[in-house]
Amino acid sequence: MTDPHVVGAGMIDFGELYEQSFDDLLESAYLSLIENVDKGVDPSDIDAAWYGTIDIANEGSSGSAVAHATGLFETPITRVENACATGSDAFRNAAQAVKAGDAEVALVIGAEKMTDSTEGLIASAALERLWRGRGVTMPAYFGMRATRHLEEYETTREQIAEISVKNHENGTKYPHAHQQFECTVEDVKESPTVSYPLNLYDCCPVTDGACAVLVTSEERAREFTDDPIRVAGYGLASDTFQRGAPEALTNFPATRQASSQAYERAGLGPDDIDVAEVHDCFSITELITYEDLGFCEDGKGGQFVDEGRPHLDGDKPVNPSGGLLSKGHPIGATGVAQIAEIFEQLRGEAGDVQVDSPEVGLQHNIGIGRNATGAVSCVNILERP
């Protein structure tokens, strides 16, 4: 049994890419990966691929879309869809296949053309089946978590806003980020209300993007780079909105379950994580995620921010890339991009957002099925071998 290793990553600048088709996004990310592999990669070495997209533009995209964008026509290509955890779950499936020996050199590629969606902004996207008729949009769903967190704990509105401030500051230093501007806690509090208590700057933007990474076996990793990064663990879990468990109003059980799977596989715990890219679709989501991942105690997410711990120079830097709030959230690409960012961090190649000598990095998504049946979380842990 081999350990999967990440040996390369390629990412395009995220943004409102009206001038690029969905195929263009896939092709650009793939070519960026091919150019970025330290010792080069011959496309014929790639013997399997996993492709993440929720196909929000409803193009009917299957694995063959990647075959066209890359020329990998005879290669097995599986499309994975798992709400906002789509990209990270595509990565997990690739890692499993490499571990099984069924793939030796696996491409993971994610893309989303959010600006082509007929569903409109994430900010207004409704959860379709059960909740739309009850007015529960995505911001409303997360807004209710924020309200409850403010009520149950000593969390303040300012602490929630500070997460957006931090991530936008990081994003100004990260070349691929979409919304590159700094803002203050006051700016966040005074931006237009989307769904109380969340305002516009508490919400991630609508962003197109794509990213690709290369995963291979321990045995073959050094064919591609002298500095491979080991996949130490991964986890995936679902949850429901309909159990009515009170604790689920201030946290996400799916994240707790997925991260405990990943920690167990890796033989690591929250204290071992040196850098994390987590799912900040809304500012409150990141605050809750600190608690769900075990970075701090339940109810102490606000204090964790106040102490500066998740900041770039803190002891537990979270979202040095600017996170979804600044970088954007092209759904199928998001998890793959977070893997690429952790890969760069662990190799010391993260430029102006490089944190201090990380050995272990964690990537996290929490998603909500469009059919509103529940939440899904995926967590991957990478480490320097």
Add this chain to the structure above:
Amino acid sequence: MTDPHVVGAGMIDFGELYEQSFDDLLESAYLSLIENVDKGVDPSDIDAAWYGTIDIANEGSSGSAVAHATGLFETPITRVENACATGSDAFRNAAQAVKAGDAEVALVIGAEKMTDSTEGLIASAALERLWRGRGVTMPAYFGMRATRHLEEYETTREQIAEISVKNHENGTKYPHAHQQFECTVEDVKESPTVSYPLNLYDCCPVTDGACAVLVTSEERAREFTDDPIRVAGYGLASDTFQRGAPEALTNFPATRQASSQAYERAGLGPDDIDVAEVHDCFSITELITYEDLGFCEDGKGGQFVDEGRPHLDGDKPVNPSGGLLSKGHPIGATGVAQIAEIFEQLRGEAGDVQVDSPEVGLQHNIGIGRNATGAVSCVNILERP
């Protein structure tokens, strides 16, 4: 490294199930599986799931839909989409995870609510991006293959029709089949033209359905049954319509590539296959598939039928279940159901469609991405251990 084994299967009767929701289909297939496992299975034993649907009704279905239908809320559930190979690729991903040791007891579940599709009948579904404007519907696409096969080889219209006759005859004996009626070659030839030379009885119907199977490791297989079936090999490949290769007009390169991967993994060849469930979305598709899988030489698919070899009492029985032509083609469920049928055949439990003492069975899908970028094929091979 362990070999994955199938240890149970549950399937619902396929049909126009207007009275059942998509969730009902998932729940029914899951409960049928749970009831059918010889020695029983405790749902808490299931530690991962793969879920196949193309979500043709555009419900935005993710892994959490299966969590709701099954109660497996803390279980990793990945949704796989790969055109008509969706169910079979979900199975392949589950098998890989079991092989990797990341899952010990994996659920594979597929479902499709074709009657809820806004795209209408398969018979009229157009390939969206490139070809719709040029009039190339699914039946037109396969019809052109038929025309070319008739032109290039000694294939006759009657031989193509005979496949539909055979599969409908089988379907009358298979309890889960949707369209249970017998027809003659003349009936097929006189049924209304859909796209020349294919008539109505050359086309699979529009069918709702769901199916679930259970995959586990060799070590744990006998906890669930004394008669497990080994997963011997699998393969997946894509292809394009845009290469203009003449040989691709009379066969499907993706099937050739996927089956050669599966044969190689299994250490087996076409001569070793005792029973097959293959993708007969149209009668011509099955004829071409005989050649693509190596059951006969190129151009000899018609002769293969004439000799009675793919019939229930032939030496190479194909689609004893009635195939997609009789049983129906609820896309995400189709591949999983074929796995369930091969599982039953190899265990000698196929009732009126049981073939004579098969040791090795093959399952095959060929699909076309809705965005018309290309074809995808998945092949799985099962055998008695």
